[in-house]
Amino acid sequence: MIGDDYDPGATGTPTSCTEPLPCLFCGAPEFVEIHEIWGHEFMLQTCCEGLHQQIVQDMDDDPVWARALLRRLKIEPLTGQRLRRVVDDGCVGMILDWQLQLGSASAGQVRRFIARHHAHCGIPTAWRFHRAVFNGRTLMGVAIVGNPVARALSGRGIVEVNRLCIRRDTPAALRWNAASMLYGWCAQEAERRGFQKIITYTRIDEPGTTLVASGWLKEAKIRGRGWHSTRRPRSNANGWIDKIRWSRALHPRSHSEPPPRRSETSCEASMLTGWTTVGSVFGFTPA
Template identity: 45%
Template sequence: MAKCIHCGDDESVEIHEVYGYRDFLLDTCCESFHKDVVDFLNKDPKTAAKWLMGLSDGILLQMQQPKLRRVIDDGLGSLMLDWNLTLVPVEQRTAKEFVKRHHRHCPPPAGWRFGAGVSNGNGNLIGVIMVGRPVARTLNQNEILEVNRLCVRDDIPQGLVWNACSLLYGWASKQARQRGFKKIITYVLESESGTTLRAAGWVPELKTSGGSWNRKTRQRVDKTTTQPKIRWTAPWCQDQFTLQPENLGATA
Protein backbone atom coordinates (compact mmCIF):
# COMPACT_ATOMS: atom_id res chain seq x y z
CA MET A 1 0.00 0.00 0.00
CA ALA A 2 1.28 3.45 -0.90
CA LYS A 3 2.40 5.83 1.80
CA CYS A 4 0.60 9.17 2.16
CA ILE A 5 2.85 12.01 1.05
CA HIS A 6 1.36 14.22 3.76
CA CYS A 7 1.33 12.17 6.96
CA GLY A 8 3.58 9.23 6.09
CA ASP A 9 0.96 6.61 7.07
CA ASP A 10 -0.60 4.16 4.64
CA GLU A 11 -2.97 5.95 2.27
CA SER A 12 -6.48 5.32 3.54
CA VAL A 13 -9.85 6.49 2.19
CA GLU A 14 -13.29 4.99 2.65
CA ILE A 15 -16.89 6.14 2.70
CA HIS A 16 -17.58 6.62 6.37
CA GLU A 17 -21.31 7.25 6.06
CA VAL A 18 -24.01 7.76 3.41
CA TYR A 19 -27.24 9.38 4.52
CA GLY A 20 -30.26 10.75 2.78
CA TYR A 21 -29.92 10.60 -1.01
CA ARG A 22 -27.11 13.13 -1.49
CA ASP A 23 -24.80 13.40 1.50
CA PHE A 24 -21.83 11.24 2.43
CA LEU A 25 -18.69 11.46 4.53
CA LEU A 26 -15.20 10.30 3.69
CA ASP A 27 -12.72 9.00 6.23
CA THR A 28 -9.07 9.47 5.22
CA CYS A 29 -5.68 9.01 6.83
CA CYS A 30 -5.22 12.77 7.26
CA GLU A 31 -6.83 16.12 6.49
CA SER A 32 -4.43 16.98 3.66
CA PHE A 33 -5.10 13.69 1.88
CA HIS A 34 -8.83 14.34 2.32
CA LYS A 35 -8.38 17.59 0.38
CA ASP A 36 -6.51 15.73 -2.38
CA VAL A 37 -9.39 13.26 -2.66
CA VAL A 38 -11.96 16.06 -2.83
CA ASP A 39 -9.97 17.80 -5.58
CA PHE A 40 -9.84 14.52 -7.51
CA LEU A 41 -13.59 14.01 -7.18
CA ASN A 42 -14.33 17.47 -8.54
CA LYS A 43 -11.74 17.37 -11.34
CA ASP A 44 -13.06 14.33 -13.20
CA PRO A 45 -16.74 13.61 -12.35
CA LYS A 46 -17.07 10.51 -14.54
CA THR A 47 -14.00 8.81 -13.10
CA ALA A 48 -14.97 9.99 -9.61
CA ALA A 49 -18.44 8.46 -9.92
CA LYS A 50 -17.03 5.08 -10.92
CA TRP A 51 -14.47 5.28 -8.14
CA LEU A 52 -17.15 6.05 -5.56
CA MET A 53 -19.26 3.14 -6.73
CA GLY A 54 -16.37 0.76 -6.16
CA LEU A 55 -15.30 2.40 -2.93
CA SER A 56 -18.75 2.03 -1.43
CA ASP A 57 -19.17 -1.63 -2.42
CA GLY A 58 -22.29 -0.77 -4.36
CA ILE A 59 -24.00 1.26 -1.63
CA LEU A 60 -24.61 4.15 -4.06
CA LEU A 61 -26.05 1.76 -6.64
CA GLN A 62 -28.50 0.48 -4.02
CA MET A 63 -29.88 4.00 -3.65
CA GLN A 64 -31.43 3.69 -7.17
CA GLN A 65 -30.72 7.28 -8.11
CA PRO A 66 -30.17 8.69 -11.62
CA LYS A 67 -26.63 8.71 -12.97
CA LEU A 68 -24.17 10.63 -10.84
CA ARG A 69 -23.21 13.91 -12.54
CA ARG A 70 -20.60 15.36 -10.18
CA VAL A 71 -19.40 15.44 -6.63
CA ILE A 72 -19.56 18.97 -5.23
CA ASP A 73 -18.70 20.90 -2.11
CA ASP A 74 -21.79 22.17 -0.31
CA GLY A 75 -19.97 25.37 0.63
CA LEU A 76 -19.71 24.30 4.26
CA GLY A 77 -16.84 21.87 3.83
CA SER A 78 -18.90 18.74 3.15
CA LEU A 79 -19.12 16.70 -0.05
CA MET A 80 -22.45 16.24 -1.78
CA LEU A 81 -23.68 13.98 -4.58
CA ASP A 82 -24.94 15.88 -7.63
CA TRP A 83 -27.19 13.70 -9.76
CA ASN A 84 -28.08 14.24 -13.40
CA LEU A 85 -30.94 16.69 -13.88
CA THR A 86 -34.32 15.27 -14.87
CA LEU A 87 -37.21 17.12 -16.52
CA VAL A 88 -40.49 16.43 -14.73
CA PRO A 89 -44.10 17.46 -15.49
CA VAL A 90 -45.70 20.08 -13.24
CA GLU A 91 -49.17 21.52 -12.92
CA GLN A 92 -49.77 25.26 -12.98
CA ARG A 93 -50.64 25.34 -9.28
CA THR A 94 -47.38 23.61 -8.35
CA ALA A 95 -45.33 25.95 -10.56
CA LYS A 96 -46.99 29.05 -9.12
CA GLU A 97 -46.36 27.90 -5.57
CA PHE A 98 -42.71 27.24 -6.41
CA VAL A 99 -42.24 30.71 -7.97
CA LYS A 100 -44.00 32.38 -5.06
CA ARG A 101 -41.59 30.74 -2.65
CA HIS A 102 -38.31 30.98 -4.54
CA HIS A 103 -38.29 33.80 -7.13
CA ARG A 104 -36.15 36.77 -6.14
CA HIS A 105 -38.22 39.66 -7.46
CA CYS A 106 -41.34 38.50 -9.35
CA PRO A 107 -44.64 36.92 -8.29
CA PRO A 108 -46.18 33.98 -10.22
CA PRO A 109 -47.67 34.97 -13.60
CA ALA A 110 -51.41 34.61 -14.15
CA GLY A 111 -51.21 33.06 -17.61
CA TRP A 112 -50.29 29.50 -18.49
CA ARG A 113 -50.07 27.41 -21.62
CA PHE A 114 -47.59 24.81 -20.43
CA GLY A 115 -44.58 24.35 -18.21
CA ALA A 116 -42.15 21.89 -16.68
CA GLY A 117 -39.95 21.34 -13.70
CA VAL A 118 -36.49 19.95 -13.14
CA SER A 119 -35.27 17.75 -10.30
CA ASN A 120 -31.87 16.63 -9.10
CA GLY A 121 -31.92 13.03 -8.00
CA ASN A 122 -34.86 12.64 -5.67
CA GLY A 123 -37.89 14.01 -7.52
CA ASN A 124 -38.02 17.23 -5.51
CA LEU A 125 -38.22 20.33 -7.69
CA ILE A 126 -35.16 22.54 -7.95
CA GLY A 127 -36.56 24.70 -10.76
CA VAL A 128 -39.63 25.42 -12.92
CA ILE A 129 -40.47 27.19 -16.16
CA MET A 130 -43.86 28.74 -16.96
CA VAL A 131 -44.80 29.48 -20.57
CA GLY A 132 -47.82 31.57 -21.54
CA ARG A 133 -49.05 34.32 -23.83
CA PRO A 134 -46.95 37.45 -24.42
CA VAL A 135 -47.49 40.12 -21.79
CA ALA A 136 -47.16 42.92 -24.36
CA ARG A 137 -50.56 43.42 -25.98
CA THR A 138 -49.01 44.44 -29.32
CA LEU A 139 -47.52 40.96 -29.85
CA ASN A 140 -49.52 38.26 -31.62
CA GLN A 141 -51.19 36.25 -28.87
CA ASN A 142 -51.84 33.24 -31.10
CA GLU A 143 -48.47 32.85 -32.78
CA ILE A 144 -46.03 33.90 -30.06
CA LEU A 145 -45.25 32.36 -26.68
CA GLU A 146 -43.43 33.95 -23.77
CA VAL A 147 -41.49 32.35 -20.96
CA ASN A 148 -43.30 34.34 -18.30
CA ARG A 149 -41.26 32.96 -15.45
CA LEU A 150 -38.20 30.78 -14.91
CA CYS A 151 -37.12 30.10 -11.36
CA VAL A 152 -34.53 27.89 -9.66
CA ARG A 153 -33.91 27.49 -5.98
CA ASP A 154 -31.27 29.72 -4.39
CA ASP A 155 -31.51 28.16 -0.93
CA ILE A 156 -29.53 25.04 -1.86
CA PRO A 157 -25.89 24.66 -2.97
CA GLN A 158 -25.74 26.26 -6.41
CA GLY A 159 -23.80 23.34 -7.82
CA LEU A 160 -27.03 21.35 -7.67
CA VAL A 161 -28.85 23.75 -10.02
CA TRP A 162 -25.95 23.99 -12.48
CA ASN A 163 -27.34 23.92 -16.06
CA ALA A 164 -30.96 23.79 -14.82
CA CYS A 165 -31.96 27.12 -16.40
CA SER A 166 -30.50 26.35 -19.83
CA LEU A 167 -32.11 22.89 -19.72
CA LEU A 168 -35.53 24.44 -19.09
CA TYR A 169 -35.06 27.15 -21.74
CA GLY A 170 -34.06 24.49 -24.25
CA TRP A 171 -37.10 22.40 -23.39
CA ALA A 172 -39.47 25.38 -23.76
CA SER A 173 -37.98 26.26 -27.15
CA LYS A 174 -38.44 22.71 -28.41
CA GLN A 175 -41.99 22.54 -27.11
CA ALA A 176 -42.96 25.83 -28.75
CA ARG A 177 -41.67 24.67 -32.12
CA GLN A 178 -43.32 21.26 -31.87
CA ARG A 179 -46.65 22.89 -31.00
CA GLY A 180 -46.59 25.02 -34.13
CA PHE A 181 -45.87 28.46 -32.71
CA LYS A 182 -43.84 30.88 -34.79
CA LYS A 183 -41.86 32.37 -31.95
CA ILE A 184 -40.99 32.12 -28.28
CA ILE A 185 -39.51 35.01 -26.28
CA THR A 186 -38.51 35.93 -22.78
CA TYR A 187 -37.25 39.02 -20.98
CA VAL A 188 -34.40 39.39 -18.50
CA LEU A 189 -33.20 42.46 -16.67
CA GLU A 190 -30.61 44.56 -18.47
CA SER A 191 -28.30 43.97 -15.52
CA GLU A 192 -28.43 40.18 -15.98
CA SER A 193 -25.88 38.45 -18.19
CA GLY A 194 -28.15 36.04 -20.06
CA THR A 195 -25.53 33.31 -19.78
CA THR A 196 -28.08 30.53 -19.34
CA LEU A 197 -30.06 31.74 -22.37
CA ARG A 198 -26.93 31.74 -24.52
CA ALA A 199 -26.14 28.23 -23.29
CA ALA A 200 -29.58 27.14 -24.55
CA GLY A 201 -28.94 28.77 -27.93
CA TRP A 202 -31.22 31.81 -27.47
CA VAL A 203 -30.21 35.20 -28.85
CA PRO A 204 -30.88 38.78 -27.64
CA GLU A 205 -33.38 40.56 -29.86
CA LEU A 206 -34.07 44.05 -28.54
CA LYS A 207 -33.93 46.24 -25.47
CA THR A 208 -37.10 47.57 -23.87
CA SER A 209 -37.27 51.01 -22.35
CA GLY A 210 -38.77 49.76 -19.10
CA GLY A 211 -41.20 51.87 -17.09
CA SER A 212 -44.57 51.35 -15.48
CA TRP A 213 -47.47 49.42 -17.02
CA ASN A 214 -49.90 51.82 -15.34
CA ARG A 215 -51.77 54.10 -17.75
CA LYS A 216 -54.67 56.52 -17.40
CA THR A 217 -56.73 54.39 -19.75
CA ARG A 218 -55.66 51.12 -18.09
CA GLN A 219 -54.96 51.36 -14.38
CA ARG A 220 -52.46 48.80 -13.14
CA VAL A 221 -50.35 48.11 -10.08
CA ASP A 222 -46.78 47.20 -11.03
CA LYS A 223 -46.05 43.81 -9.49
CA THR A 224 -42.65 43.35 -11.10
CA THR A 225 -39.58 45.50 -11.69
CA THR A 226 -39.86 48.47 -14.07
CA GLN A 227 -36.18 48.38 -15.07
CA PRO A 228 -35.16 48.13 -18.75
CA LYS A 229 -35.01 44.57 -20.04
CA ILE A 230 -33.48 42.62 -22.90
CA ARG A 231 -35.81 40.45 -24.98
CA TRP A 232 -34.42 37.09 -26.07
CA THR A 233 -35.74 34.59 -28.58
CA ALA A 234 -34.97 31.04 -29.69
CA PRO A 235 -32.72 30.78 -32.79
CA TRP A 236 -35.31 29.01 -34.98
CA CYS A 237 -37.94 31.74 -34.58
CA GLN A 238 -39.25 33.61 -37.61
CA ASP A 239 -38.41 37.32 -38.05
CA GLN A 240 -35.89 37.29 -35.20
CA PHE A 241 -32.62 39.16 -35.45
CA THR A 242 -29.58 39.21 -33.22
CA LEU A 243 -29.10 42.31 -31.11
CA GLN A 244 -25.50 43.39 -31.57
CA PRO A 245 -23.59 45.07 -28.72
CA GLU A 246 -23.60 48.40 -30.54
CA ASN A 247 -27.41 48.24 -30.71
CA LEU A 248 -28.02 47.68 -27.01
CA GLY A 249 -29.38 51.19 -26.83
CA ALA A 250 -32.27 50.34 -29.15
CA THR A 251 -35.57 50.33 -27.32
CA ALA A 252 -39.07 49.03 -27.88
Protein backbone atom coordinates in the same frame (compact mmCIF):
# COMPACT_ATOMS: atom_id res chain seq x y z
CA MET B 1 -3.23 6.43 -0.07
CA ILE B 2 -5.72 4.30 -1.99
CA GLY B 3 -4.53 3.74 -5.56
CA ASP B 4 -6.48 3.45 -8.80
CA ASP B 5 -6.42 -0.35 -8.51
CA TYR B 6 -8.10 -0.26 -5.11
CA ASP B 7 -11.24 -2.41 -4.93
CA PRO B 8 -13.72 -0.61 -2.62
CA GLY B 9 -15.95 -3.69 -2.65
CA ALA B 10 -13.34 -5.72 -0.84
CA THR B 11 -14.28 -6.79 2.70
CA GLY B 12 -13.05 -9.41 5.11
CA THR B 13 -14.34 -12.03 2.65
CA PRO B 14 -12.15 -12.15 -0.48
CA THR B 15 -13.91 -11.30 -3.76
CA SER B 16 -11.25 -13.13 -5.79
CA CYS B 17 -8.34 -15.45 -5.25
CA THR B 18 -6.30 -12.50 -3.95
CA GLU B 19 -6.70 -11.46 -0.34
CA PRO B 20 -7.54 -7.76 0.30
CA LEU B 21 -4.52 -5.59 0.93
CA PRO B 22 -3.84 -4.75 4.57
CA CYS B 23 -4.77 -1.25 5.65
CA LEU B 24 -1.76 1.04 6.03
CA PHE B 25 -3.28 2.53 9.18
CA CYS B 26 -4.69 -0.39 11.18
CA GLY B 27 -3.23 -3.49 9.51
CA ALA B 28 -6.64 -5.11 8.99
CA PRO B 29 -7.94 -5.87 5.47
CA GLU B 30 -8.91 -2.61 3.76
CA PHE B 31 -12.64 -2.03 3.97
CA VAL B 32 -14.83 0.84 2.77
CA GLU B 33 -18.53 1.00 1.91
CA ILE B 34 -21.38 3.49 1.74
CA HIS B 35 -22.96 3.63 5.18
CA GLU B 36 -25.76 6.15 4.63
CA ILE B 37 -27.19 8.50 1.97
CA TRP B 38 -29.68 11.27 2.61
CA GLY B 39 -30.49 13.72 -0.16
CA HIS B 40 -27.17 15.10 -1.39
CA GLU B 41 -25.13 14.04 1.62
CA PHE B 42 -23.50 10.70 2.33
CA MET B 43 -21.40 8.85 4.89
CA LEU B 44 -18.70 6.24 4.36
CA GLN B 45 -17.81 3.37 6.67
CA THR B 46 -14.19 2.17 6.75
CA CYS B 47 -12.05 -0.27 8.68
CA CYS B 48 -10.48 2.55 10.73
CA GLU B 49 -10.52 6.30 11.27
CA GLY B 50 -7.14 6.77 9.58
CA LEU B 51 -8.36 5.27 6.29
CA HIS B 52 -11.55 7.33 6.50
CA GLN B 53 -9.62 10.58 6.85
CA GLN B 54 -7.34 9.65 3.95
CA ILE B 55 -10.28 8.87 1.64
CA VAL B 56 -12.02 12.14 2.54
CA GLN B 57 -8.83 14.08 1.77
CA ASP B 58 -8.34 12.28 -1.56
CA MET B 59 -11.97 12.93 -2.55
CA ASP B 60 -11.56 16.61 -1.79
CA ASP B 61 -8.31 16.79 -3.81
CA ASP B 62 -9.61 14.85 -6.83
CA PRO B 63 -13.40 15.04 -7.47
CA VAL B 64 -13.08 12.85 -10.58
CA TRP B 65 -11.54 10.07 -8.50
CA ALA B 66 -14.22 10.64 -5.86
CA ARG B 67 -16.99 10.09 -8.42
CA ALA B 68 -15.29 6.94 -9.71
CA LEU B 69 -14.94 5.59 -6.16
CA LEU B 70 -18.60 6.16 -5.32
CA ARG B 71 -19.69 4.55 -8.57
CA ARG B 72 -17.59 1.48 -7.77
CA LEU B 73 -19.29 1.42 -4.39
CA LYS B 74 -22.60 1.06 -6.30
CA ILE B 75 -24.06 4.40 -5.25
CA GLU B 76 -26.09 4.71 -8.46
CA PRO B 77 -27.91 1.34 -8.15
CA LEU B 78 -28.53 2.10 -4.47
CA THR B 79 -30.19 5.46 -5.17
CA GLY B 80 -31.57 5.01 -8.68
CA GLN B 81 -29.85 8.28 -9.68
CA ARG B 82 -27.00 9.05 -12.07
CA LEU B 83 -24.08 10.77 -10.31
CA ARG B 84 -22.84 13.86 -12.15
CA ARG B 85 -20.15 15.11 -9.76
CA VAL B 86 -18.96 15.12 -6.18
CA VAL B 87 -18.53 18.76 -5.18
CA ASP B 88 -17.59 20.89 -2.21
CA ASP B 89 -20.67 22.66 -0.87
CA GLY B 90 -18.55 25.53 0.43
CA CYS B 91 -19.61 24.88 3.99
CA VAL B 92 -19.26 21.47 5.61
CA GLY B 93 -17.86 19.09 3.00
CA MET B 94 -18.49 17.04 -0.13
CA ILE B 95 -22.01 16.58 -1.50
CA LEU B 96 -23.56 14.50 -4.28
CA ASP B 97 -24.46 16.37 -7.46
CA TRP B 98 -26.89 14.17 -9.41
CA GLN B 99 -27.59 14.42 -13.12
CA LEU B 100 -30.28 17.02 -13.81
CA GLN B 101 -33.56 15.61 -15.08
CA LEU B 102 -36.63 17.30 -16.48
CA GLY B 103 -39.83 16.18 -14.83
CA SER B 104 -43.43 17.01 -14.02
CA ALA B 105 -44.72 19.25 -11.26
CA SER B 106 -48.27 20.16 -10.39
CA ALA B 107 -49.56 23.66 -11.03
CA GLY B 108 -49.80 24.17 -7.27
CA GLN B 109 -46.14 23.21 -6.82
CA VAL B 110 -45.12 25.63 -9.58
CA ARG B 111 -47.07 28.49 -8.03
CA ARG B 112 -45.62 27.89 -4.56
CA PHE B 113 -42.09 27.55 -5.96
CA ILE B 114 -42.28 30.87 -7.83
CA ALA B 115 -43.83 32.64 -4.84
CA ARG B 116 -40.97 31.48 -2.64
CA HIS B 117 -37.94 31.66 -4.92
CA HIS B 118 -38.43 34.20 -7.72
CA ALA B 119 -36.26 37.26 -7.13
CA HIS B 120 -38.52 40.03 -8.44
CA CYS B 121 -41.70 38.76 -10.14
CA GLY B 122 -44.96 37.34 -8.87
CA ILE B 123 -47.04 34.41 -10.09
CA PRO B 124 -48.67 34.79 -13.54
CA THR B 125 -52.43 34.44 -13.66
CA ALA B 126 -52.42 31.91 -16.50
CA TRP B 127 -50.08 29.98 -18.77
CA ARG B 128 -50.12 27.26 -21.41
CA PHE B 129 -47.57 24.68 -20.24
CA HIS B 130 -44.74 24.27 -17.76
CA ARG B 131 -41.85 22.02 -16.77
CA ALA B 132 -39.62 21.41 -13.76
CA VAL B 133 -35.98 20.37 -13.40
CA PHE B 134 -34.72 18.14 -10.58
CA ASN B 135 -31.32 17.36 -9.11
CA GLY B 136 -31.97 13.91 -7.73
CA ARG B 137 -35.23 14.36 -5.86
CA THR B 138 -34.65 18.07 -5.20
CA LEU B 139 -36.79 20.47 -7.22
CA MET B 140 -34.27 23.01 -8.56
CA GLY B 141 -36.31 25.15 -10.95
CA VAL B 142 -39.46 25.65 -13.01
CA ALA B 143 -40.36 27.34 -16.28
CA ILE B 144 -43.81 28.36 -17.52
CA VAL B 145 -44.78 29.36 -21.05
CA GLY B 146 -47.85 31.35 -22.07
CA ASN B 147 -49.10 34.03 -24.45
CA PRO B 148 -46.93 37.14 -24.95
CA VAL B 149 -47.63 39.85 -22.40
CA ALA B 150 -47.31 42.52 -25.12
CA ARG B 151 -50.61 42.58 -27.02
CA ALA B 152 -48.86 43.58 -30.24
CA LEU B 153 -47.18 40.15 -30.31
CA SER B 154 -50.29 38.09 -29.56
CA GLY B 155 -51.91 35.98 -32.27
CA ARG B 156 -48.75 35.72 -34.39
CA GLY B 157 -47.69 32.19 -33.54
CA ILE B 158 -45.51 33.48 -30.68
CA VAL B 159 -45.32 32.26 -27.10
CA GLU B 160 -43.38 33.69 -24.19
CA VAL B 161 -41.44 32.19 -21.30
CA ASN B 162 -43.35 34.15 -18.67
CA ARG B 163 -41.33 32.87 -15.72
CA LEU B 164 -38.15 30.87 -15.27
CA CYS B 165 -37.18 30.43 -11.64
CA ILE B 166 -34.14 28.66 -10.16
CA ARG B 167 -33.81 28.33 -6.41
CA ARG B 168 -30.84 30.06 -4.75
CA ASP B 169 -30.94 28.44 -1.32
CA THR B 170 -28.84 25.43 -2.40
CA PRO B 171 -25.13 25.15 -3.29
CA ALA B 172 -24.45 26.71 -6.69
CA ALA B 173 -23.01 23.45 -8.05
CA LEU B 174 -26.39 21.70 -7.76
CA ARG B 175 -28.14 24.20 -10.04
CA TRP B 176 -25.41 24.35 -12.69
CA ASN B 177 -26.97 24.15 -16.20
CA ALA B 178 -30.54 24.01 -14.82
CA ALA B 179 -31.71 27.28 -16.42
CA SER B 180 -30.22 26.42 -19.83
CA MET B 181 -31.94 23.03 -19.74
CA LEU B 182 -35.32 24.64 -19.03
CA TYR B 183 -34.91 27.29 -21.75
CA GLY B 184 -34.00 24.57 -24.23
CA TRP B 185 -37.04 22.49 -23.28
CA CYS B 186 -39.39 25.49 -23.58
CA ALA B 187 -38.24 26.10 -27.16
CA GLN B 188 -38.52 22.43 -28.12
CA GLU B 189 -41.99 22.07 -26.62
CA ALA B 190 -43.25 25.26 -28.28
CA GLU B 191 -41.90 24.01 -31.60
CA ARG B 192 -43.58 20.64 -31.09
CA ARG B 193 -46.90 22.42 -30.51
CA GLY B 194 -46.61 24.29 -33.80
CA PHE B 195 -45.48 27.76 -32.72
CA GLN B 196 -43.19 29.81 -34.94
CA LYS B 197 -41.26 31.76 -32.33
CA ILE B 198 -40.60 31.94 -28.60
CA ILE B 199 -39.53 35.03 -26.64
CA THR B 200 -38.63 36.03 -23.11
CA TYR B 201 -37.34 39.07 -21.24
CA THR B 202 -34.46 39.74 -18.88
CA ARG B 203 -33.71 42.86 -16.90
CA ILE B 204 -31.04 45.14 -18.32
CA ASP B 205 -28.76 44.28 -15.38
CA GLU B 206 -28.93 40.51 -16.07
CA PRO B 207 -26.30 39.04 -18.44
CA GLY B 208 -28.50 36.40 -20.10
CA THR B 209 -25.69 33.84 -20.12
CA THR B 210 -28.07 30.88 -19.96
CA LEU B 211 -30.09 32.20 -22.91
CA VAL B 212 -26.98 32.50 -25.06
CA ALA B 213 -26.01 28.95 -24.09
CA SER B 214 -29.47 27.76 -25.19
CA GLY B 215 -29.29 29.38 -28.63
CA TRP B 216 -31.41 32.49 -27.99
CA LEU B 217 -30.64 35.86 -29.60
CA LYS B 218 -31.05 39.43 -28.38
CA GLU B 219 -33.94 40.97 -30.29
CA ALA B 220 -34.66 44.39 -28.79
CA LYS B 221 -34.15 46.68 -25.83
CA ILE B 222 -37.45 47.56 -24.17
CA ARG B 223 -37.78 50.79 -22.23
CA GLY B 224 -39.17 50.31 -18.74
CA ARG B 225 -42.74 51.41 -18.18
CA GLY B 226 -45.59 50.92 -15.74
CA TRP B 227 -48.55 48.70 -16.56
CA HIS B 228 -50.97 49.97 -13.93
CA SER B 229 -54.22 51.59 -15.02
CA THR B 230 -57.56 52.30 -13.40
CA ARG B 231 -59.25 49.61 -15.49
CA ARG B 232 -56.48 47.01 -15.09
CA PRO B 233 -54.69 47.44 -11.75
CA ARG B 234 -51.20 45.93 -11.82
CA SER B 235 -48.05 46.05 -9.75
CA ASN B 236 -45.32 48.32 -11.09
CA ALA B 237 -42.63 46.99 -8.74
CA ASN B 238 -40.60 45.62 -11.65
CA GLY B 239 -42.07 47.66 -14.50
CA TRP B 240 -39.78 50.70 -14.58
CA ILE B 241 -36.59 48.73 -15.27
CA ASP B 242 -35.36 48.51 -18.87
CA LYS B 243 -35.42 45.01 -20.30
CA ILE B 244 -33.91 42.96 -23.11
CA ARG B 245 -36.19 40.87 -25.29
CA TRP B 246 -34.68 37.57 -26.39
CA SER B 247 -36.07 35.30 -29.08
CA ARG B 248 -35.52 31.98 -30.77
CA ALA B 249 -36.98 31.10 -34.16
CA LEU B 250 -38.77 27.76 -34.28
CA HIS B 251 -39.34 25.38 -37.16
CA PRO B 252 -42.38 23.23 -36.41
CA ARG B 253 -42.69 20.08 -38.50
CA SER B 254 -46.43 20.44 -38.97
CA HIS B 255 -48.39 23.46 -40.12
CA SER B 256 -51.08 23.09 -37.51
CA GLU B 257 -52.42 26.26 -35.93
CA PRO B 258 -51.36 27.13 -32.37
CA PRO B 259 -53.80 26.11 -29.63
CA PRO B 260 -56.85 28.39 -29.34
CA ARG B 261 -56.80 31.25 -26.88
CA ARG B 262 -58.46 30.61 -23.55
CA SER B 263 -61.95 31.70 -22.68
CA GLU B 264 -62.07 34.91 -20.67
CA THR B 265 -64.95 33.75 -18.49
CA SER B 266 -65.01 29.97 -18.11
CA CYS B 267 -62.58 27.93 -16.04
CA GLU B 268 -64.10 24.81 -17.59
CA ALA B 269 -63.14 26.07 -21.03
CA SER B 270 -59.62 26.79 -19.80
CA MET B 271 -59.23 23.14 -18.85
CA LEU B 272 -60.28 22.03 -22.33
CA THR B 273 -57.75 24.30 -24.02
CA GLY B 274 -54.85 23.26 -21.82
CA TRP B 275 -54.55 26.47 -19.80
CA THR B 276 -53.70 26.76 -16.15
CA THR B 277 -55.66 29.54 -14.48
CA VAL B 278 -56.31 30.61 -10.92
CA GLY B 279 -59.60 28.74 -10.98
CA SER B 280 -58.17 25.53 -12.43
CA VAL B 281 -54.98 25.10 -10.41
CA PHE B 282 -56.17 22.27 -8.21
CA GLY B 283 -56.86 18.91 -9.74
CA PHE B 284 -55.59 19.82 -13.20
CA THR B 285 -52.12 19.34 -14.63
CA PRO B 286 -51.49 21.10 -17.96
CA ALA B 287 -50.13 19.25 -20.96
